[in-house]
Amino acid sequence: MCKIFHKPIDDPFFQRITTAQWMFYSQMIAEDEIQEMERNRDYIEYLARFIDNESVERIQRARESKIAADDEAFNKLLEQKFGKGLGSRPHGGQ
Numbered sequence: 001m002c003k004i005f006h007k008p009i010d011d012p013f014f015q016r017i018t019t020a021q022w023m024f025y026s027q028m029i030a031e032d033e034i035q036e037m038e039r040n041r042d043y044i045e046y047l048a049r050f051i052d053n054e055s056v057e058r059i060q061r062a063r064e065s066k067i068a069a070d071d072e073a074f075n076k077l078l079e080q081k082f083g084k085g086l087g088s089r090p091h092g093g094q
Contacts, residue, residue: 001025 002009004025017025048056075085 004029 001014002011005011005013007013045056045060079085
């Protein structure tokens with residue numbers, strides 16, 4: 001936050017920020033970071049098209065065709081792959 005507001009860490013400004021404001025600021029910062037990542041990814045894909053257009057198209061199709069799974073199916077997949085699901089202990093553990 002100091003970097004964003006250009007203020008030192010002990011500035012009284014930070015003492016006056018409410019919890020709702022902290023949450024709002026952190027949400028906006030997270031969204032900005034996501035937008036920046038997507039913009040960088042799009043630029044890299046644009047440049048990569050000059051080298052291998054077909055691969056870029058395959059990557060984009062794979063990203064667009066995400067498969068959604070409910071929590072139970074996801075947990076089963078984790079148990080099959082890693083021997084434990086979310087919030088559970090490994091087999092044989094106590």
